[in-house]
Amino acid sequence: MATYEYRCSDGSLFEASHPIGSAPDTLPCPSCGGPSRRVFSAPHLSRSGSQAFRLIDSTQRSAAEPEVVNTRIPGRPRRAQQYSSNPLHRTLPRP
Ligand SMILES: [Zn+2]
Numbered sequence: 001m002a003t004y005e006y007r008c009s010d011g012s013l014f015e016a017s018h019p020i021g022s023a024p025d026t027l028p029c030p031s032c033g034g035p036s037r038r039v040f041s042a043p044h045l046s047r048s049g050s051q052a053f054r055l056i057d058s059t060q061r062s063a064a065e066p067e068v069v070n071t072r073i074p075g076r077p078r079r080a081q082q083y084s085s086n087p088l089h090r091t092l093p094r095p
Pocket of ligand 1 (some may be wrong): 009
């Protein structure tokens, strides 16, 4: 089965699935019932496996939700930074 596009004379576009090589040249429009001619368009090529697609996908994903980092940033010493000298602040609950 392949998906074919048809365009009605009123401009509406719809898709229909037919076996390859047996798609009719005209189909009745699902909205107005008029004859719709088949439109030849580029096939939907899959680029989901490419490295460029993965980069775009991870960039879009990290825009709203940053990725979890499991290791610390190299080159930075792991030292707790002291923001307050009040000893009572150490007893406050930590997140
Ligand atoms: Zn129509």
